[in-house]
Amino acid sequence: MTAQNSESKTITSGFSIWVDNEELTEQEFAISPGDVERWSFNTSRGFDVTKDEHTVDFSTFGNSTSYNITRDIETADAEAYPTPYIGNVTVTEGTVDGETSSVAKVEIVNPGPQTYGMKLLVNTEGTDGSFYAVGIPSYSSETFTVELLEPVGDKIAGEGRLYTERPRDTEGALDQVEFVGSPDSKTKQWNTSYEPARGPWLDNSYEYENESIDTDMDNRENANPFDDPDRRKEVNAIALTLVALFGVLAYRKLNRSS
Structure with missing residues (x-):
């Protein structure tokens, strides 16, 4: 000009x-x-x-x-344009509805002049989908507290999706990241290609899995129940009940036959 x-x-x-x-x-x-x-x-x-x-x-x-x-x-591949994206993700603990909870602090960045009506969907191994409506003014950022269902203090792995339409469509897809961390360790995160996913409000909804990351939930799912003292007590109590029941039945049968 x-x-x-x-x-x-x-x-x-x-x-x-x-x-x-x-x-x-x-x-x-x-x-x-x-x-x-x-x-x-x-x-x-x-x-x-x-x-x-x-x-x-x-x-x-x-x-x-x-x-x-x-x-x-293509919104999922718009590197030439300043589109909104997921910034820092931090796994920590926070307060949700007055209760202490595992949370992810998710930063959403809008580096351009346009303002978009967006949605943020976070899935973890123990959380089938935390959904948030997101509106970020131009040239600014905001951090959202996302509720996670894993026990407080857990090492948690998951992913976040940012989009404008539906999570199961690539149209309107903006960004996707994976992350792993705990309140006691630094959260690691990395970018991934956008993968369409069915929201938790639909049948056969998407479930996050990552077999390459060892988390506290994985350890609980794979644990031997006899390694847990409380679980051993439960199993022993059930066994004693079954033995006592078997004894009563045997006694009654013996009395009827004599």
Whole structure:
């Protein structure tokens, strides 16, 4: 974009650029007689990635113009555009409805000018799906406390999905990460390709599994019940009850036969 001053005096002016109804930039400038000013802007960085049809509006004092652009953007692979994403994830403990609970602190970052109505779905080995509606203003971030159903203090593995439509569709998919951690250790996380998943409100809903990560839930599921003193007491009590019952039945049978 170019501005030239052909007058004999300095001119003060300005302009704004809007992309898909959100302001990309606003500039004010003063240009001396005979001078030329040039600017360059990547308007595609302001696109709403959930749309195929895009509008660029350019306005200056006393004049304006618009351009229409068609561009089909895959939201799950929109690295060229500043789309929202999952930032830091921390497994810790917190308070949910007045009760101490395992939680994941999940940061959602919106690095661009567009504002999206989003959803966050977190699955772990013990949590079939914690769902949250997410709205983040442009150029900002917010951290959400996500309730997890594993016991407090557990090492927990899971994944988070960020999307605008449905979790089982790639259309509207924005980001997906996996994580593992506990309140006593640093949470590790890594990006993964978006994998569609059926929400917990549907039949045959998605269940998270990761056999490569050893967690406290895995250890409980694979534990020998006789390794747990309380469990041994329960088993011994059941065994004694069965022995006593067998003795009573044998005694009654013996009395009937004599």
